[in-house]
Amino acid sequence: MKAYWVAALPGAKAWITLMGEHDYKVAAATRELAVLTGQVGQLRTELIRLRRDVTLAHRELAGAKRELVIVQLELAPALRELTRLEERASGLLSQQNESQRLREANEQLVLATLRAETSAEIAIGHLNEVTQASQRDALTDTPNRTLMFDRLNSAIAMARRNGTHIAVLFLDLDHFKQINDTLGHGIGDEVLQLVARRLEAVVRDSDTVSRHSGDEFLVLLTEVAQASDAALIAAKMLYVLSAASHVGIHVLHLSTSIGIAIYPEDGEDAETLIAKADAAMYSSKRSGRSGFEFYREETTDHFQPNILTDKIKKFVYEKNTANDGGPLGYLREANTQLIIAALTAQELETKARKAHEQQLNIMAMIAHELRNPLNPIRTAAGLLNHARNDESMHLRLQAIIERQVVHMSRLVDDLLDGSRMTTGKLRLQLQKLELIDVLNAAVDCCRPAINSRRQHFTFKRLIDSVNILGDPMRLTQVFSNLLDNASKYTPEGGALSIVVETKGEEVVVMVTDNGIGITEAALPHIFELFVQDTYGLVHHNGGLGIGLAVVRNLVEAHQGSVSVQSAGADCGSEFVVTLPIARLITH
DSSP states (O other): OHHHHHHHTHHHHHHHHHHHHHHHHHHHHHHHHHHHHHHHHHHHHHHHHHHHHHHHHHHHHHHHHHHHHHHHHHHHHHHHHHHHHHHHHHHHHHHHHHHHHHHHHHHHHHHHHHHHHHHHHHHHHHHHHHHHHTBBOOTTOSSSSSHHHHHHHHHHHHHHHHHEEEEEEEEEEEEHHHHHHOOOOOHHHHHHHHHHHHHHSSSSSSSSEEEEETEEEEEEOOOOHHHHHHHHHHHHHHHHHHHEEETTTEEOOOEEEEEEEEEESSSSHHHHHHHHHHHHHHHHHTTTEEEEEESHHHTHHSSOOOHHHHHHHHHHHHHHHHHOOSSSHHHHHHHHHHHHHHHHHHHHHHHHHHHHHHHHHHHHHHHHHHHHHHHHHHHHHHHTTOOTTOOOHHHHHHHHHHHHHHHHHHHHHHHHHHHHHHHHHOOOEEEEEEEEHHHHHHHHHHHHHHHTOOOOOEEEESSSEEEEEHHHHHHHHHHHHHHHHHHSSSSSOOEEEEEEEEETTTEEEEEEOOOOOOOOOTTGTSSSTTTHHHHHHHHOOOOOSOOHHHHHHHHHHHTTTEEEEEOSTSSSSEEEEEEEEEEGGGO
């Protein structure tokens, strides 16, 4: 109907023509749209396929993730084990380096031990020198002046404490210079040796005969009850010396003058007693004949038995002058010589045996003391091979070895100090110093031992400062030795103290403890070389008995003095060191 209408309109041809073109375009567009629609369908189909593929991919990815998580869970223990193995490998490497370091340290300690053993052997060699010349006179083998003064001071201290008496005899050979000048010094030396043997044959074991100088002798008589005791000994000396002396091809008749001083009547210190005995000797010598005199004539009366003394003097004088040269006289002389020779030989044999036993005991003691640290060193060295992977064990063993090596070094140092002391090779480096600083250094050395024993220590300074002239290292050694001894021989929880004060021109240091004390028998000899109180050894077995001898020697080298007081076993002790103040020291 539409076409009809269009055809009936005027100009329809042109319009139809236009419509034809339009329809053509529409048809073309329709075709194009159809093509596009087909392409869109294809794209939609492809998109659907791609979506399906993506969905599948997502599903596969989720599965892969799940598998990855599972794998990670399965690998986690392996990773942890791997980490642990890496850490262990690192630790083993570090431990290997530490073991190498400890092995090197162990080698150094072994070398140090070998060096210490070598030093110990050298020290034992020095000890042989010490035992041969330990405070003995080289010519007569009697105690030298140092040992004599030490024994005299100890005897004075004992007599003061017990209220007893002692006697000092000063002997001088008459006309000895004539023997040297006419017969030679070799004969003179033999005469001095003979005199020493005869004097020692007369006195008791507790007494001391010492060559003082040249042809002079000192004799210490302990525990003299009365003057007649000293007079009797002096008479015996005059008698044995007056007997004919066969020296080489020469026959000599010796005479001597003796002076006697009594403690405390004639003096209360060693120097005074010796000076008084010397003065009495010269008084006797001025009488012009062999004899003896007391420093004070009233001494004999003071002790009561002057009658016995007079009888002894008369007896000796008669013995010296009554030899008529007949057969009986020569027989008496020969008999006297035999008796003296027998007594002298017996005395020498006894002394030699005692000296040999003492040397063996000293050597055994040193061997024991040096063996004590060697045993733990050997044990520790053996355990080092079994503790290669135990660092703490290595360190403990190393500490054990180091402690024992230090202990051995101290023993060797003590032996060397003892050797230097007796051979005169102990040297000081003197300088002006503050004594309080020295005491503080000594306290610091001993503080760890005091603390480990939980002991109570007091340092009382009654002065702020005092200067002395001394060797700081050696004085520190003196006071640390005394304080260490006080700590060692004081039970756990005991009390120790140092008190320092000045008295006039001297400074006094007192080291006191309430420990095991010193027995009465050991007290007079406590500063002698290799002397130890047996009661102290029961409580503390160690040391060589050298430390206090070195202390005395060092203090005396500083122009000072050291003494000890103790009421006996378990009553504590007090060591007193006295030193001159610096400005008052004489060089």
